[in-house]
Amino acid sequence: MIRAAVLGSPIEHSLSPVLHRAAYQELGLVDWSYDRFEIDEAALPGFMAGLGPEWAGLSLTMPLKRAIIPLLDGISDTAAAVEAVNTVVLTEDGRRLGDNTDIPGIVAALHERGVDQVESAAILGAGATASSALAALARICTGEVTVYVRSRARADEMGQWGERLGVAVRIADWSAAADGLGAPLVIATTPAGATDPLTAAVPAVPGTLFDVLYDPWPTTLAAAWSARGGPLLGGLDLLVHQAVLQVEKMTGRSPAPLEVMRQAGAAALASATRRRV
Template identity: 40%
Template sequence: MSGKPTGSSENSEPPEIAHRAAVLGSPIEHSLSPILHEAGYAALGLEDWEYTRIECTGEQLPGLVGSIDDSYRGFSVTMPGKFAALNFATEVSDRARAIGSANTLVRTDDGWRADNTDCDGVAGALDELLGEGRMVEHCLVIGGGGTARPALWTLAQRGASRISVINRSDRRAELEPLATSHGASFELIGFEEDLQDLAAEVDVIVSTVPSRSLQGREPELAHAPVLDVIYDPWPTPLVAQAAANGYRTVGGHVMLAYQSFGQFEQFTGHAAPREAMREALERHIRR
């Protein structure tokens, strides 16, 4: 692993790894989280830290995390383990409990603490898309899965007065409270309805679904600024169409960066070197 020079000779043994973190999910080989965290370790000279990927389903998560050695200080959790992470934890942050899923597990003296930094990711991406702290009134979220939850919670926190969700199945019971608990109205819409008129009247669109789920729908939907949580391949057809229509767009790699900063700080106890982490991610994506 890389880090700042310590003045030792070229033939010196590499530093012993004392602290570890990892990203859990399935499939996991595509995850860019190691690039962000390893860049943070290098920038701060944390040579005894290592960050890896571990293939892990939701069913496997309790057994894996519960039996892992003490060198592991934290886990980033991607799908399909976010609900299992919340249920496994011995302590849960208020926002993870409200959102109903966790993307972060941090070792404590008594077990594991669950948090959800995906909302930090959504907030940071929205700041870059719309302007820092800008209020939004009517928002459109596409999808009703695990990433839609922090998106709804963050938009409501940001002051949205109306949140529309397009989803193929009726998940009103689990999604509506994320909006209405902060005073926003909520409506669930099917793909068979008039999507173009809806998209043309919203302040922002947050797409949380794979690009294939929207194939052929992009001309109907791309009529507002777009945050698309997908970053591979990039740009997505929805983003390309919105940009062609003259709207600003932001990708999932921006959300990924912002959600990683809080994880890094909870795992290591050090302030995240945000610029170095973001630059490493951008370099990787350009390549």
């Protein structure tokens, strides 16, 4: 068997196995397997040292996206731009190469919904996903990006990312986050519940909201946005588009079956919701 897997902690919730296995089945890759492993930063070096030649690729989630970098033979310019790797390809000659499919995944998801360019944008939050969102906006936003933050340290970091990426970034306090909902494109990168108090501020004619959460879905903000008729993308859109790129990089097969993977992910989320109810 040719092996691939997703690593992280916690990892039980990950939909990556569902998406990748659906792709393998559609592509006829019967000798490929994809698993999940609960791995934290301390356990990562040992896990990497134990990988044999049967391994083709790894997906990485938190808290490993930065911790993996010293263990690799090289990383792409995209990954270097935000110092975050979510994809490792293990080559036949033994090299371990890191990449970031979150950034092009965000861009691809937006393109799919007709968002090819915006004059300005707002990012809610300043964590790891926010830096990827900023890098994505560097490709499609022609003007200023306002980042609403709750931490001064995060504010400084996002400002530095903006300088590195060539994006005009304005930092604003989280207390003013409601003002950001009027932007043509709003990317919410905060944990579940953080944006709930903002629902009353959804504009009468909203722009596009990309809320990167997928469980629970819809978020309170996403539901309010949709009720106003605003274009809406969710975490499943990001997850599927970045996974498509991972499958293509790991297997060398292109194009990966986007719709099959999307349907598999949606079915898995619906099943999880029914079990909770």
